Amino acid sequence: MSDVLARSARSAGRTLLTRRRAYAWAAATAVLLAMPFYLDRFWLQAGLFAMAAAIGAIGINLLTGATGQLSMGHAFFLAIGAYGYCVLAGDGGDGLTGLGLPTWIAATLAVGLAGLAGGLFSPIAGRLRGAYLGIATLALIFIGQHVLFNAHDLTGGSNGRDVPPLHLFGLTFDESEAVVAAVPFGAAEKLWYAGLVLLLACGLFARGVLRGRPGRAMNAIRDHRVAAGVIGVPVARYRAGVFVLSSMYAGLAGVLLALVFQRTVPDYFGMTLSLEYLAMIVIGGLGSVSGAVAGAALVSLLPQLLTRYSDALPLVSAPGSGGVAPGEASRYLYGAAVVAVVLFLPGGLVRITARRGTPTPGTSSGTSSGETA
Amino acid sequence: MNTLTRATAAATALAALLALTACSSKAKDGDDGSKSAGGVKTGEGVSGKTINLGVLTDMTGVYATLGKSVTQAQQLYVDQTNADGGICGHKLKLTVRDHGYDPQKAVAAYTELEPKVLGFAQFIGSPFVAAVERRIEGDRGLVLPQAWSSNLLGNTYVRVIGSTYDLETINAIDFLMKEKGLKKGDKIGHVYFEGDYGESALKGSRHMAEEAGLTVVEQKIKPTDNDMTAQVSALKKAGVKGIVISAGPRQAASLVGVAAAGRFDVPVIGNNSAFAPQLLATQSGPALQKNYYVASPTLPIGADTEAAKKLVADYKKAHPKDSLDNGVVAGWTAAAVFGEALKKACADKDLTRAGVDKALLTIDAFDSGFGVPQDFTDPSSPSSRQSVILRPSAKATGGMKVVREPQAAKATEGYTAG
Numbered sequence A: 001m002s003d004v005l006a007r008s009a010r011s012a013g014r015t016l017l018t019r020r021r022a023y024a025w026a027a028a029t030a031v032l033l034a035m036p037f038y039l040d041r042f043w044l045q046a047g048l049f050a051m052a053a054a055i056g057a058i059g060i061n062l063l064t065g066a067t068g069q070l071s072m073g074h075a076f077f078l079a080i081g082a083y084g085y086c087v088l089a090g091d092g093g094d095g096l097t098g099l100g101l102p103t104w105i106a107a108t109l110a111v112g113l114a115g116l117a118g119g120l121f122s123p124i125a126g127r128l129r130g131a132y133l134g135i136a137t138l139a140l141i142f143i144g145q146h147v148l149f150n151a152h153d154l155t156g157g158s159n160g161r162d163v164p165p166l167h168l169f170g171l172t173f174d175e176s177e178a179v180v181a182a183v184p185f186g187a188a189e190k191l192w193y194a195g196l197v198l199l200l201a202c203g204l205f206a207r208g209v210l211r212g213r214p215g216r217a218m219n220a221i222r223d224h225r226v227a228a229g230v231i232g233v234p235v236a237r238y239r240a241g242v243f244v245l246s247s248m249y250a251g252l253a254g255v256l257l258a259l260v261f262q263r264t265v266p267d268y269f270g271m272t273l274s275l276e277y278l279a280m281i282v283i284g285g286l287g288s289v290s291g292a293v294a295g296a297a298l299v300s301l302l303p304q305l306l307t308r309y310s311d312a313l314p315l316v317s318a319p320g321s322g323g324v325a326p327g328e329a330s331r332y333l334y335g336a337a338v339v340a341v342v343l344f345l346p347g348g349l350v351r352i353t354a355r356r357g358t359p360t361p362g363t364s365s366g367t368s369s370g371e372t373a
Numbered sequence B: 001m002n003t004l005t006r007a008t009a010a011a012t013a014l015a016a017l018l019a020l021t022a023c024s025s026k027a028k029d030g031d032d033g034s035k036s037a038g039g040v041k042t043g044e045g046v047s048g049k050t051i052n053l054g055v056l057t058d059m060t061g062v063y064a065t066l067g068k069s070v071t072q073a074q075q076l077y078v079d080q081t082n083a084d085g086g087i088c089g090h091k092l093k094l095t096v097r098d099h100g101y102d103p104q105k106a107v108a109a110y111t112e113l114e115p116k117v118l119g120f121a122q123f124i125g126s127p128f129v130a131a132v133e134r135r136i137e138g139d140r141g142l143v144l145p146q147a148w149s150s151n152l153l154g155n156t157y158v159r160v161i162g163s164t165y166d167l168e169t170i171n172a173i174d175f176l177m178k179e180k181g182l183k184k185g186d187k188i189g190h191v192y193f194e195g196d197y198g199e200s201a202l203k204g205s206r207h208m209a210e211e212a213g214l215t216v217v218e219q220k221i222k223p224t225d226n227d228m229t230a231q232v233s234a235l236k237k238a239g240v241k242g243i244v245i246s247a248g249p250r251q252a253a254s255l256v257g258v259a260a261a262g263r264f265d266v267p268v269i270g271n272n273s274a275f276a277p278q279l280l281a282t283q284s285g286p287a288l289q290k291n292y293y294v295a296s297p298t299l300p301i302g303a304d305t306e307a308a309k310k311l312v313a314d315y316k317k318a319h320p321k322d323s324l325d326n327g328v329v330a331g332w333t334a335a336a337v338f339g340e341a342l343k344k345a346c347a348d349k350d351l352t353r354a355g356v357d358k359a360l361l362t363i364d365a366f367d368s369g370f371g372v373p374q375d376f377t378d379p380s381s382p383s384s385r386q387s388v389i390l391r392p393s394a395k396a397t398g399g400m401k402v403v404r405e406p407q408a409a410k411a412t413e414g415y416t417a418g
Helices: A002-038 A041-066 A074-089 A103-127 A130-150 A187-211 A213-223 A225-230 A235-261 A271-284 A289-308 A326-344 A350-357 B003-023 B064-083 B103-116 B126-131 B133-139 B165-179 B196-212 B229-238 B249-261 B277-281 B285-291 B306-318 B326-347 B353-360
Strands: A178-180 A183-185 B035-037 B040-042 B050-057 B091-098 B119-123 B142-145 B187-193 B215-221 B242-246 B268-270 B292-296 B387-392 B400-407
Touching (some): A002 A041, A002 A183, A041 A074, A041 A213, A041 A235, A041 A271, A041 B103, A074 A103, A074 A130, A074 A235, A074 A271, A103 A235, A130 A271, A183 A187, A187 A213, A187 A235, A187 A289, A213 A235, A225 A235, A271 A289, A289 A326, A289 A350, A289 B091, A289 B103, B050 B103, B064 B091, B064 B119, B064 B306, B064 B326, B091 B103, B103 B119, B103 B133, B119 B326, B126 B133, B126 B142, B126 B196, B142 B326, B142 B353, B165 B196, B165 B242, B165 B387, B165 B400, B187 B196, B187 B249, B196 B215, B196 B242, B215 B229, B229 B249, B242 B249, B249 B268, B249 B277, B277 B285, B285 B292, B285 B387, B292 B400, B306 B326, B326 B353
Parallel strands (some): B050 B091, B119 B142, B187 B215, B187 B242, B268 B292
Antiparallel strands (some): A178 A183, B035 B040, B292 B387
C-alpha cells in the first residue's frame, strides 16, 4: 500500500522535474538565440571562443574522460582543422597555397583531414597507454609547431594566414552587414548561430555515443582494459576509433576558431592550448558532455573576463606602481579558481547539478563520471 | 511536457525576442556617431572632454620587460600632456589591456577596446596585429605597433615607427663594412630567430649581401635556444668575418661570451631587441663591451639631448626602481607621434579617426627628441630608414653609448621588402 503511494509520489515528482527542466531548456534557448541582438561584439566573440572550445573539449573528453587515454596533442588536431580549412578554401590570392574549394566543402574536408591525421596516429595510440601515450602525443605538438612555423607556403609562417569567410546557403559569414530587426549583423552575430548549431549537433552526437553501447565499452576500457577485452570489447579497435573521433571534434573546433579569429597564427596552437583542454575536462567533469561544455566555458571565458575587468579587481595597482599588475592578478585568480574547483568539486562542475539530482549521495561516488551527460 | 507546449513556448520566446529587439541598444538609429563640440568634429573614442587611447601590451608574457617600459613611458607622456592642459582642451586617457602574448586574449582585447578608443598607441606582437589587420582596415582607427617587421607595412592605419628590422640589418652590415673592416667577398654569419622578427632581418642581410658581394652563413634558432655554442663553432668553421644576431638579449650574451671564450675575435652586431642593460652585470659583460654593437632606430635613452635628459629624469622620478631601456624611448616616441597627430587633427578641427589619419599623413619630419626625423607621409614605407649604431657601456645611462650617429646606408635607398 505505502509502496504504491511512494511510487506515485515519485513519478509525480519526476514529471515535475522533467517539466521544470523543459522550461529551463526553453528559457536557455531563447536567451542564447537573443544574445546577438543585445550583446556587443566582445561578448559574442568570447561566447564563440567558448563554443569552439566546448566542441574541442567534448572531443578530448570522449578520449581522455570516457576512454582513459591521455592526449597532449589536442592542439595539433585543432591546428589541422584550422589550417586545413584555410588551405582547402583559400583562393591563392595571397601567394599561399589554396585549392579554392567551396567553403562548406572545405570545412567538412578539414574535419575529415583532422580525423585522417588521428587515424594515422592511431596505431601508436592503440599500443600506448597512460603517461606513455601522453608523451607520444606531446611529440605531435612539437612537430606541428615546427611545420606551422616553417611550411611557409601552406601556413604563412609566423604571421599566419587569412581565413576565408564561410559561405553557406547564400549567406556569407563575414563583416558585410546584414540588418536583422534593425540590428546590424556582422561576422560575430552570424557565426554565433552557426556555432550554436554545431555545438548542439556535436553535443547530441557525443551524448548518443556515450549513452549507448560504444560508451559503455569505452568506460569499460578505461576502468579495466583486460576485463573489457574478456567480455568481448575489441579494445584496440575502440581505442583507435575514439582517437579518430576525438581528432575530428578537434578539427571542427579548429575550423570554428579559425572563422572567429579570421586569421590563424601558429603561436596559438602550442602546448598551453593542449593543457587548457585537459584543464577544461578536469574542471568540468571527466567523461560527460555537459562537463566538457561547462569546463570549456569556464576556462575560455575566465581569462578574457579577468583581463576586461582587470581595472576593477581588488588589490590591483596601476601598471608600473610596483604592486600586482592587472594581468598578473587575473592569472592568480584563474589559478585559484582552478584549484578551488578541483579541491571542492572533485567530480567537476557537473557535480553541482548532479548532486541536486541524486537524492542519495555516496552511491554515485564510486563510478564518479560517465553517466552524468 | 508534450510537443505542443514546447512549440508554443518556442514561438512565444521568438515573438518576445523580436518585440524586444526594438529596444536593443545595438539597433541602428540613423546617427553615425559624429558630433561637434566647440567647432571640433569628434567621433568614436572621444567622450566629453576625454580622448581615449587603447594600449594592447604584454606585461606577463614573453615581452614582459618591453611591455612594462613602453607602457610606463606612454603613461608618463599622457600624464605630462594632461598636466599641460591636454590636447584641444581634451584630456588623454590610456586604457591598458595586458594580453600576456596570448592570441585569444589579444584579439578579445582589441574587440573590447576598439569601439571605445580613438586609436591604439601601442600594440605588442606582430602576429596579433596581423590577426586583426583586416578589421583595422574596416575600423580605421590608427594603430601604432611595437614591432618592426616589414610585414606590417602597407596598411594605412597600421604605422611602424622607425626603421624596420630589414633596414636596420642593412645599416648594421654597412657599419661592419665601413668601420670594422668587412669587405667584398667576405662571409658574414647571421643568427636569427625563427619567426617574424628574425625572418624580416634576414631579408635585410640577404639584400645587403647581394649589393655588397658578401656571403651570408645562416643559423636559424628558436626563442627557447639559450646556448649559442653550436652556432659559434659552426660560424667559426665557416670562417665568417662578422656576425649579425637577430635574437633576444640572452642569445646575444651567450653568442658574444662563447665567441670571446674561444678566442673567436669578430665584431658582433645585433638588432635593437638583442640587448638589455641587465646583460652588463653578467659574465658576458666585459666581452659585450669589447666586441658587441647594436643597431637601433633612435638614439638611446642615455643620449646627450635635451629631451632624452628630461625623459630620464622624469622616468626615474616616476619609476625609481625600474631600469631604463630602449622600450622607454620606443614607448615615448610612439605616444609622442600619436600626440602630434592629435594636435594636427585638432588644428584641422577634426578629431575623428579619419581626421587623425589625415593629420598623420601630413607629418613628414617629426622628432621626439631622439635624433631621427620620422616621416609618415607614405604608408607603404617605414617612417625612417636610418639607424644609430650603439655599443654597450657600463658607465652610460641605459647601458648604451652612440658610436655612429643616425644615418641610412646607401643600400637602403630603393630597397623595398619583398
